[in-house]
Amino acid sequence: MIQKILNPRNLLFSISIIICIFIITGDAISETDPLPSWNDRSVKNYIIKFVETVTNPESNDFVKPEDRIATFDNDGNLWIEQPLYTQLAFAIDRVKAMAPDHPEWKTTEPYKAILEGNYSSLDKKDLLEIIATTHSGMTTEDFELIASAWFKTSKHPKYKRSYSELIYKPMVELLEYLRANGFKTYIVSGGGIDFMRPVTQELYGIPPEQVVGTSVVTKYELRDGKPVLIKMPEIFFIDDKEGKPIGIQKFIGKRPIFASGNSDGDYEMLLWTTTGPGKRFGLLLHHDDAEREYSYDRKSHIGKLDKALDAAGKNKWVVIIMKNDWKTIFPYEN
Amino acid sequence: MIQKILNPRNLLFSISIIICIFIITGDAISETDPLPSWNDRSVKNYIIKFVETVTNPESNDFVKPEDRIATFDNDGNLWIEQPLYTQLAFAIDRVKAMAPDHPEWKTTEPYKAILEGNYSSLDKKDLLEIIATTHSGMTTEDFELIASAWFKTSKHPKYKRSYSELIYKPMVELLEYLRANGFKTYIVSGGGIDFMRPVTQELYGIPPEQVVGTSVVTKYELRDGKPVLIKMPEIFFIDDKEGKPIGIQKFIGKRPIFASGNSDGDYEMLLWTTTGPGKRFGLLLHHDDAEREYSYDRKSHIGKLDKALDAAGKNKWVVIIMKNDWKTIFPYEN
DSSP: OHHHHHSHHHHHHHHHHHHHHHHHHHHHHTOOOSOTTBOSSHHHHHHHHHHHHHTOTTSTTOOOGGGOEEEEOOBTTTBOOOSSOHHHHHHHHHHHHHGGGOGGGGGSTTHHHHHTTOOTTOOHHHHHHHHHHHSSSSBHHHHHHHHHHHHHHOOOTTTOSOGGGOBOHHHHHHHHHHHHTTOEEEEEEEEEHHHHHHHHHHHHSOOGGGEEEEEEEEEEEEETTEEEEEEEEEEEEOOSTTHHHHHHHHHTOSOOSEEEESSGGGHHHHHHHHTSSSOOEEEEEEOBOTTTSOBOOTTOSSSOOSHHHHHHHHHTOEEEEHHHHBSOOSGGGO | OHHHHHSHHHHHHHHHHHHHHHHHHHHHHTOOOSOTTBOSSHHHHHHHHHHHHHTOTTSTTOOOGGGOEEEEOOBTTTBOOOSSOHHHHHHHHHHHHHGGGOGGGGGSTTHHHHHTTOOTTOOHHHHHHHHHHHSSSSBHHHHHHHHHHHHHHOOOTTTOSOGGGOBOHHHHHHHHHHHHTTOEEEEEEEEEHHHHHHHHHHHHSOOGGGEEEEEEEEEEEEETTEEEEEEEEEEEEOOSTTHHHHHHHHHTOSOOSEEEESSGGGHHHHHHHHTSSSOOEEEEEEOBOTTTSOBOOTTOSSSOOSHHHHHHHHHTOEEEEHHHHBSOOSGGGO
């Protein structure tokens, strides 16, 4: 045996294999902090402990890679949602861009208010109307181009930066950490699916097919003999509240083992996730950082966090306190 | 430079790397026929040529791995659909299993006809009714167990084998071949999404999240404080004809570069796929093998292939002639 190993050819081969292993595992051995933007507090430790447990084949709580499904809300959870939902900021900019072709808007509400910059008077019905106006009547491919272009030119009122820069760095690290541990990461958002998909790969490393969201009816039509899909001004599916577990079932067909949200709209998704069998993780982000970002919860019209916050204790959901848990918030800070 | 390479440490390292490469690529070098159940005819060669072209980084028709989306119809394309759709055979068996709890069915159509074995009298309305009756009123998780169990005990009238054995081996090889070349393979079927998902991983290597299909409305409900999803007797989405490109857009958000079907229900999916920019592949299966399987096309009530067959030439869709192109049909034959 020893002789066989010491045979020059075998020895060379053995050394090569050892070097192979070293090259392949080198990165893992020199592993550094997977969540550098998170302060070393209990939330970070709970997350790491959970991931280490469900990926450990020796553990009773081991979960097979194909069942490691993690779902993330988007607005106020992966990207900013104050002072207006990002998609609403987009719709307002679209109304302004489309106004020259609609002179009647100067005297018709809610367009008049928007063109005059009075967003505070807009109610829910107005918002649905301008979303319908600005998100329909074009092909899915044309809408994709419009949305992609907007992210490059948009400017947030507080930060004076593009909305694509206003994503939460700690959450992007968390997504990467989960994927590095065999999780499949999904967005499950009340926002428009066609609005998010053009940018989720670049912003979060999440491909279009892993985005679940609210959508409008789409119509198949032939134009010059070629099929196109037209976005219609009619809701097909609302992926919010009860719609989240329903959307997860429709699109993914598996119950997540990890869910992350920041508002009452995520309550049902968190409950659906954490009441399943085996080890589960519910994560709730509490925005309390008025200085670095925004502070809002129970009384907010956008991203209201009330019922879900009350339910966190009973359901053992882990609550992120932005002020204490996040070392940095946006990627541009480093 | 030469001296650097000849330095004993570097030399050992270089040799190791070469051996590493050899070990890693060894399998590829000794590659055998990826489609052994296909006869060496033009269809097989067209498929291989297409895959080699779009995966060749030197080619103008190279497609990035993330855009290598392939969609497959299921009924009559991956599994058998004659003399009755597999899902209909399931629904009929369910009516029989549920009959003891429904004594009124003995005298009520269409249940009476089914319990007496008269399937030929059933029209489309009857079919929708028995599908609604047998596919709703339970949680999604309970339905999954019922469907999984049925596949194990079911028996096909011609082959006297379980329906899970009556899948097309050449197509399973094609799915594997595409995946080995970086494609993401999807089912896009008019059949029920919840009926297919419990078995697609085992039968085809396709996970639940890559199955697009027809679905019913699902209701979120609390039972003993825990959420459940209930299947309702109401259609949510029909994934057939125009519904296929629409479903693809909703679920995947990318246009496929490869689509495979066998009936007029696949016409729009094939057209949507093959009219996109760049190199595309449309594949149409023609059942003409009455001896080994079934022979049917333009006049068939199930899997009617008429309009799509006429359109194949103009759109350069490749037509599989089952009798000539397939060496074996079912996995158990080998």
